[in-house]
Amino acid sequence: MLSKIREWLQAPSGAHVQVLSDLHLEVGSQYATYTFPVAAPFLLLAGDIGRLVDYDGYLEFLTAQVSRFEKVFLILGNHEFYGLEYQSGLAEAHRLSKEPALQEKLVLLHKSRWDDPNSNLTILGCTLWSSVSETALEIVEYKISDFKKIQNWTVHDHNRVHADELEWLRDQVPLAKESNRTILVATHHAPCLEGTSRPEYAQNPWTSAFASELLGDNSWEGVKFWVFGHTHYTTRFTRRGIQLVANQRGYVFPGSAHVESGDSTTKGKKQKNTFDPSCTIKM
Numbered sequence: 001m002l003s004k005i006r007e008w009l010q011a012p013s014g015a016h017v018q019v020l021s022d023l024h025l026e027v028g029s030q031y032a033t034y035t036f037p038v039a040a041p042f043l044l045l046a047g048d049i050g051r052l053v054d055y056d057g058y059l060e061f062l063t064a065q066v067s068r069f070e071k072v073f074l075i076l077g078n079h080e081f082y083g084l085e086y087q088s089g090l091a092e093a094h095r096l097s098k099e100p101a102l103q104e105k106l107v108l109l110h111k112s113r114w115d116d117p118n119s120n121l122t123i124l125g126c127t128l129w130s131s132v133s134e135t136a137l138e139i140v141e142y143k144i145s146d147f148k149k150i151q152n153w154t155v156h157d158h159n160r161v162h163a164d165e166l167e168w169l170r171d172q173v174p175l176a177k178e179s180n181r182t183i184l185v186a187t188h189h190a191p192c193l194e195g196t197s198r199p200e201y202a203q204n205p206w207t208s209a210f211a212s213e214l215l216g217d218n219s220w221e222g223v224k225f226w227v228f229g230h231t232h233y234t235t236r237f238t239r240r241g242i243q244l245v246a247n248q249r250g251y252v253f254p255g256s257a258h259v260e261s262g263d264s265t266t267k268g269k270k271q272k273n274t275f276d277p278s279c280t281i282k283m
Contacts, residue, residue: 014283015121017184018069021046021229022248024079030254031057036277043069046229046246047077047127047188052092053084059099066105073107073114076127077188077229082149086157089150109186111168113176120182121283124172128187129162131212136205143206162189162212170219177222182283184225191215192239196246197231215240225281234273247279 018040025031031050043065050058065072074093081089090110097108107114109125116122132140132155141147141155169185176183190196190211197210210231214220225243232250236243 014182015042015116015119016040016280016282017042017044017121018278018280019044019046019227019245019247020249020277020279021075021188021227021246022048022077022232022250023050024048024249024251025050025057025061026054026079026082027251028254029054029057031061033254034061038068039278040280040282041070042073043071044073044123044186044227045075046186046227047075048079048229049074049077050079051082052080052089052096053082055092055096059096059101062096062106063099063101066102069105071105071107072102073109073123073125073186075109075125075186075188075229078127078129078146078150081146081153083151085151086153086161111165113172115181119283120180121184122176122179122181123184123186124169124176125186126165126169127161128165128169128189128191128212129158130189130208130210131162131166132159133208136208140206140209144209146209158209166212166214173220173222181222183223184227184281184283185220185223186227188228189230190228190246191226191244195235195237195239196228196233196244198233201231215242224283227281234275234279243281245279245281247276249275249277 023034025034052058062072076093093108093110097106111126114123137155147153173183191214193207193211193213220242223242225245227245229246229248232248234246234248236245
């Protein structure tokens with residue numbers, strides 16, 4: 001009996017992942033000042049953490065995180081590319097991932113798969129730029145800052161990269177499922193329209209710049225969790241057996257009054273759709 005208890009205690013537990021996105025540390029240059037509590041061994045940053053053009057500040061923030069977490073996973077959001085061309089942004093992201101200060105603890109999730117050696121967890125990650133519908137091309141190009149702030153970036157590029165990343169993701173899911181892995185998909189853009197944005201924005205004609213309707217078929221069988229960002233809407237719900245999780249801070253200016261779940265003003269109250277810096281998911 002004692003040996004059995006010892007086996008249970010020594011068996012690897014399910015992976016525990018802390019989830020944050022859309023920190024927007026570029027606002028007021030908060031790279032060195034923004035802090036949050038550690039709530040899990042792994043940290044998943046689901047995009048729009050800051051801008052890669054602010055390379056030194058971005059590196060300083062990540063260096064602080066790898067000293068506190070076993071692994072830090074980074075999805076590139078659209079804001080990561082602001083001030084750069086798309087390919088230059090990718091080059092900067094890969095350079096960042098190789099920085100000695102990060103101790104090989106940063107995992108860049110750009111069409112990447114990571115398998116946890118101590119559990120069944122597999123993370124599949126990419127930006128997954130959305131699919132902008134033909135009818136929305138003009139309004140999206142006019143309303144969305146990406147096409148002004150990412151150098152030489154067009155709606156055609158946006159849709160082309162979406163198609164490429166979606167094909168990669170559809171190919172990867174069955175491979176991970178065959179290996180009997182617990183699959184967590186992490187993207188910046190949202191994988192469905194309903195429930196991923198604030199209700200008052202759901203019918204905006206430029207919604208397809210933020211989300212794509214992808215969950216209506218069986219391509220994702222085996223996916224347990226799907227983490228996303230980009231919409232600045234914190235939520236958690238289940239769709240076709242997949243738990244969708246978003247924990248998004250949004251634009252916060254230094255010194256401004258910003259209520260987060262877990263602040264002294266909200267202690268003991270679980271506020272729906274409020275960014276929680278201690279948000280976690282457990283496999």
